[in-house]
Amino acid sequence: MADVCLPHGFRRPVRKKPGQEKAGQAAFGSSLFHIHVISPSPFPMQKNSPFTLHRNSSCCAARRGEVRTEHGSFQTPMFMPVGTLGTVKAVTPENLIEMDAQIILGNTYHLYIRPGHELIRSLGGLHRFMHWDRPILTDSGGFQIFSLKELARITEQGATFRSHLDGSSLFLGPEEAIAVQEALGSDIMMCLDTCIPYPATRDEAIKATDLTTRWARRCREAQSGTSQLLFGIVQGGMYGDLRRDHAHALVDIGFDGYALGGLSVGEDKALMQEMTEAVIPELPPEYPRYLMGVGTPEDLVEGVHRGVDMFDCVMPTRNARNGTLFTSTGKITIKNARYREDKAPLDAECTCYTCRNYSRAYLRHLYQCREILSYHLNTIHNLHYYLNLMAGIRAAIERDQFTAFRNDFYGKLAGE
């Protein structure tokens, strides 16, 4: 049964073709629907898009799809665990597969500095290096260089920056960012972009966004093959019209997918959502959409609601190491004395390895002792929480019940 439509203040995509939704719903209305089978899309696709749309929600922009890469497909909406240095911190690839992680992220900046992209190339690429044969998306390094602040200098040519490790001077321009990502052999590469601080004046935002457009074109031209996908990154600061214009500029260049960058940089949630709403309708629905570096479980639900297909964030892994654990009824700070004798699992609803086998009391003990197993078990739980949330979202969209799912999600968090 489809959701009852509720007002949610969301504009429908402006480039939608007539009849798209109905066809989409018909194609996946059968109970024989297997989501891992790549079905012929009911939508007229641009040639070579890696994206197959399985279903649109009838009440909001949420959509269910699939992205094909050289290392297989992943289902969307999807969350990508962050594997900065060739490892998703504190877990093995087998742990990730058990929790059905379908794609992970690697950080170009970090791998460029250590151990170096040429070493990884000589060892057979990032997949073989880290023993992961499912898809990998690499960022471009732009956000990390932005984070270095005074250690970086941006020119038309690219970014000159100092290594956070040994202070050595390094350079990364659009061509270098692509060369590094090609050496790593990721399935999805990201264009080098200039991230805009928040707050920034309109002039600053225009200048940085225009440079990002020129770099995006150079990235597209630098790409040497088509087996690795390349996504453009929409900037524009917190100016909705700049973001819309930038989306159009990137679509004119033509990429395999489109990301929203420069969000979750200090602005409030409403502004982040406003920017998402400004950009998504301007992107061709035939391509995947990726909200970079976001976010909390609520952010994921809201992103999906607004039409986002892909997310990444260090939050589940970093919080795990800090002892902050996500549950269906809210966050737990495991070091709290109230859990000292608590025999219950972290989350009674959770089916992860940690919740199946360990009590809160044990997890508190491990955390208090800073045992390595603490980081391992907490990370498994938090990533499972995120991936399971996305699996629930996907299932809800397949039934066209995403709005009900969203209401239920907030209801549980509120203790209803």
Next chain:
Amino acid sequence: MADVCLPHGFRRPVRKKPGQEKAGQAAFGSSLFHIHVISPSPFPMQKNSPFTLHRNSSCCAARRGEVRTEHGSFQTPMFMPVGTLGTVKAVTPENLIEMDAQIILGNTYHLYIRPGHELIRSLGGLHRFMHWDRPILTDSGGFQIFSLKELARITEQGATFRSHLDGSSLFLGPEEAIAVQEALGSDIMMCLDTCIPYPATRDEAIKATDLTTRWARRCREAQSGTSQLLFGIVQGGMYGDLRRDHAHALVDIGFDGYALGGLSVGEDKALMQEMTEAVIPELPPEYPRYLMGVGTPEDLVEGVHRGVDMFDCVMPTRNARNGTLFTSTGKITIKNARYREDKAPLDAECTCYTCRNYSRAYLRHLYQCREILSYHLNTIHNLHYYLNLMAGIRAAIERDQFTAFRNDFYGKLAGE
């Protein structure tokens, strides 16, 4: 085919009954021999011994057996990974099972201080607390208190010491050591002993050993049931005659097994082996023998050669976290630059998860980055190395080829 007998300067056990060895060999000469079946012992056993002897070597004191506990049996000779604080550092119980760890060790002193034995009892005991349903041996805390040196004061009654965590004053006597271990619910408890520093005068050694005897008797009397086994600990410093006398004193009290304590405390290898050779023949062969806190792979081989059944040591786990890895051809320091581009696994002969899936270059990268996965993968490898070494030793003794195994082991280390 049996080993060719070589001179090894080892005296046979003095308490052996005539005809024992022949019977033992006959019982296990068949190729249908299944080592996990508890066979009737060919030896006249003292009532209630948890040990079944499967086979003696014809050329040395090495022996193949099995120890029964409340949580199942483990095969000997066996190495016990150390799980100080309710976790074998950096691995899960499932990792341990995959490498066929059959028994692990928990540290009474550490668990007494954090999280406390009463808490563990209230949570169902150490097995349930840490999700491990195979045997656990707990030490008595004696060695840790000895290690505290100026923080501890020993009297007839027991040891008063300050917590290494918060400086609070604590007391552990023989009765308390048993009570704590009963609360933890380990399968094998150890008597509280007084460890003797090295070097120590003969008078110091006599005084401490006599106190250990009185404490051992009090431990035996304090024991409230028989489901948990209790081992005595032979002290005597580096005086062979004191150690022999102490073995006799403990055997007179009567325990479920006998340990050699106070070794590997700074003395050289020859002296440690001399002390082992002094004690083992004085112990009744019907009971398991445990060399505490030992040691290197060579120490294990030499201990087995001298008739030891059980070992524990932090070396494989601690070295793993320090990047020192054991292989069939010697130790590797993984941070060395020579491994930067090395595509080979740590040990071409090794079948562990780490060696099956990762290169030395990757492991070096993880170690250089201090990634948590580095500790995990290194620990899996080192523990697998130790447990696999013991499995090889057991198989060799079953074929009565331990001497050949020992020669081969040293040959590989020497690069032959």
